[in-house]
Amino acid sequence: MxxxxxxxxxxxxxxxxxxxxxxxxxxxxxxxxxxxxxxxxxxxxxxxDNGRPPSRITWQGLIRNGLDYLVTENYVEASNRRTRRAYEALEDGDTDSLLDAAGILRDQLTRMGQFPTWLGSIFDSLYQEVRQxxxxxxxxxxxxxxxxxxxxxxxxxxxxxxxxxxxxxxxxxxxxxxxxxxxxxxxxxxxxxxxxxxxxxxxxxxxxxxxxxxxxxxxxxxxxxxxxxxxxxxxxxxxxxxxxxxxxxxxxxxxxxxxxxxxxxxxxxxxxxxxxxxxxxxxxxxxxxxxxQLSSTPAGLPRPRPDSAIQANERDETGFTVLDRAALKGNVEEIQAQWDLGADLDAIEPGRGYTPLIESIYQDKFDAFKALIAFGADVNKPNRDQHSPLHFCLNWRKDFRFGFTLLNEIAIEVDGTDKNGRTPLMLAALTNSPPFADLILNRGANVNGRDKNGMTAMHFAAMARSTKVMDRLLESEADMNSPNNMGLTPLRVALNSHADESLHWLLQHGADVGASFNAEDESGMTAMHFAAKAGSTELMGRLLEDGADINSKNNVGQTPLMLALDASDSRSINWLLENGAEVNAGRKQLNTAAGCEDYE
CATH class of the missing domain: 3.40.50.1220 (TPP-binding domain)
Structure with missing residues (x-):
């Protein structure tokens, strides 16, 4: 040619x-x-940034993930004939083989009752992984x-x-x-x-x-x-x-x-x-x-703003601007009209002290929220109590899309504190929100930051039984043994909150029991006393292994057994008796311990 x-x-x-x-x-x-x-x-x-999507959502990755799920969760053996055939089909790589593997996977997941659970594990958090x-x-x-x-x-x-x-x-x-x-x-x-x-x-x-x-x-x-x-x-x-x-x-x-x-x-x-x-x-x-090029209004193009703000920022008798009310009602068209007029997107209304962006979060108006961000609202501007938009998303637990959208904004600040000194990471821990904690940590949050009471995210996660958040915090090198202003470590906070799941997690992950308790406090209470009072047989077992005295007395002569009796905690009472607690140990007045005869 x-x-x-x-x-x-x-x-x-x-x-x-x-x-x-x-x-x-x-x-x-x-x-x-x-x-x-x-x-x-x-x-x-x-x-x-390297041009790679999550491996589990490519077609081969999806099917392989499902087969691995069945094997690792012990629903099928890797040597199972059909499972092995599905793995081999993936290696063949042609379309018919891939569909054959998919058919085997669907059949096995359905028979084991795991199809919905597996699908959720693949797609539930995918929207928060949107990077482009x-x-x-x-x-x-x-x-x-x-x-x-x-x-x-x-x-x-x-x-x-x-x-x-x-x-x-x-x-x-x-x-x-x-x-x-x-x-x-x-x-x-x-x-x-x-x-x-x-x-x-x-x-x-x-x-x-x-x-x-x-x-x-x-x-x-x-x-x-x-x-x-x-x-x-x-x-x-x-x-x-x-x-x-x-x-x-x-x-x-x-x-x-x-x-x-x-x-x-x-x-x-x-x-x-x-x-x-x-x-x-x-x-x-x-x-x-x-x-x-197919669109008459291509996405991402900024709109020009006029110089004049013709009465756009005037407030009515209740202190609201037209923009405030548009955010409250979710009226996107009015938000755009007010932006065109030059309205201040970040002005704080005098009543509750909310910005229009915070108002849209509080009222659960996602379209208005997105419009305000698109027009340039400050994603970090706090209200009068220093709650940022991200604090509001975590505190009020509205639609997760609000928080995910903010955390995908380049300008978002993840270590801002509210009036109590709490950061978004602390709130994610307190509200048991692993996806938010993960995103916040990925944005470089201070994992060991403290609020005004010296509480860290690990303290809040332990209090809230947020063990999945605790996993992520530990991966980011959080300190498990750091005391708050009252000297309480996360383990002590978990014990005081009767958060058995958190206590178990901390013990399993090597929390320093000794650092969590003085040998005796001013009242003569030992770690064994606190564990008995809280009803934690797991902690008492760890303490006993470490040589703690099961019959130690506080300043008024109470033993751990007596504290368990005061709490009418039969599980702890039985454990203490089975592990050598003396019925007659303690103060001379045995009016409390006399109840032990019921357990002899």
Whole structure:
């Protein structure tokens, strides 16, 4: 091919691509565009700085994770014939083998009653792992401009990010209303992990069986009357279920005009005729710029602000601005209008001392919250009591999306303190929120910071029985033996709070029992006394192993046994007697210890 012919071919390809893009944009404008999202979108949204997504959400990683789950949790033996076959199928690496492995996994998980639990372990925390939200942002924008969203993914990233309901095939009324356009949402073609009964891991025969009638009906309707854009489909090995869907669509489209499009990377060899292939670039990172050009208001572009703030910051008789009330009611349009007028996004209203951003958190208005951040609200501005927006998210335990959104903001400060000196990490420990603790620590929080009472996050976690948070704190080199201002270590706090789970964790992880107790305090109480009073036989056992005196007396002659009797704690009483406590040891007046005869 000579240079002239090659140039004409390139120009002709560019012309066809531009004409196709124009048709897609017109379909979007006419609200006839349907976007079907595949695994590439989730992979793109969750890639780390090195371009790697979590291994468990790649197709091979997902199936391998499930097989490993069954083996490590002792539901099946690694030598099990079908399990071994599934592992071998993963090594084969072709689409049919991957789907065969998926079918075996689904069958074994279902028989063991573990399918819902395993799905939750994969996807429950995935949204907080979104590091590259631009792909979700642009899909949100396209939806707001009229696109209908469907997905073959099991996760909930799309509906959570776009603030849409989840629609599955089991609810016949919802399916019909979605097809007619009467309700909005994200339709899960292969099921959502929230509805395990709908999840289809092996789609080999899915489009030939009755269970997919509703799905087929929707897709046939869209194929006939709308324009479908397939986004993030990758190769068959990356998303074999999407591969099966595209094969079915190609067969259905034989006598339909070729207006439906498949977005592919430059190197993808997908070809599902008569779908129109559109190359958007060499890798998933080029997908966002391509989709942005379809939108009339591309995501991420700042809006200009006028110089004048025409009465926007005036307060009514109750002290509220129009912006305050818009945040309180979740009125995004009014928030944008007030921003256009130059309203102060961070002004504190005189009543409760809230900023508009804090008001949106307190009132659980997530759309308003996101809008305020998008327009530049200070994500660290505290209220009058020095509670930052992040403190509010953790204190009030609202929708987790508020906290996750803040912790993904570059400017967020994770060591800010409230009026009591408590940091967000301390609140995550106190409210038993391992995902928040993990994100906060990943942002570099001070793991051993202290509040005004000298309490650390480890103290609060021990008090709240937050052993998963304690795991994460220890991984980040938290001090297990640090005393607070009253000299109490986390172990003493756990003991005083009757937090047996925390006490067990601390003992198992090597907390220094000696550092938690003076040999005797001013009242003559020993560690054994405190353990008996709190009813901790586990701690008493550790103390006895370390040589503690089971019959020691405090200043008024009380032994650990007497304190257990005072508390009417039969478990501790029996343990003490079985381990050598003397019934007659202690003060001369045996009126309390006389009760021991019931246990002799």
């Amino acid at each position: 000579n240079d002239l012919v090659l140039s004409e071919a390139i120009n002709d390809a560019a012309r066809r691509k531009n004409e196709t893009i124009v048709r897609i944009k017109q379909a979007l404008k006419d609200r006839r565009l349907v976007i079907i999202v595949g695994a590439g979108v989730t992979l793109s949204a969750t890639t780390d 939200p631009a792909i979700l942002d642009v899909l949100h924008t396209l939806h707001q401009e009229g696109a209908t969203l469907l997905t073959t993914n099991y996760d909930d990233l799309l509906e959570r990010h776009c603030e849409l309901r989840r629609i599955g095939r089991s609810n016949q009324d919802d399916v019909l209303r979605f097809k007619r356009g009467d309700i909005d949402g994200v339709f899960h073609i292969h099921g959502s992990y929230h509805d395990p009964g709908e999840v289809v891991l092996d789609t080999t025969d899915y489009y030939q069986v009755r269970q997919s009638n509703e799905v087929q009906s929707i897709l046939k309707n869209f194929l006939e009357f709308k324009t479908i854009l397939f986004v993030g489909c990758g190769s068959g090995l990356e998303d074999p279920n999407f591969d099966v869907l595209l094969q079915w669509v190609s067969a259905q489209q034989e006598n339909i005009p070729n207006r439906h499009c498949l977005l592919v990377r430059d190197g993808d060899i997908l070809n599902y005729r008569p779908l129109v292939r559109i190359k958007y670039g060499p890798d998933y990172g080029d997908l966002v710029p391509f989709l942005n």
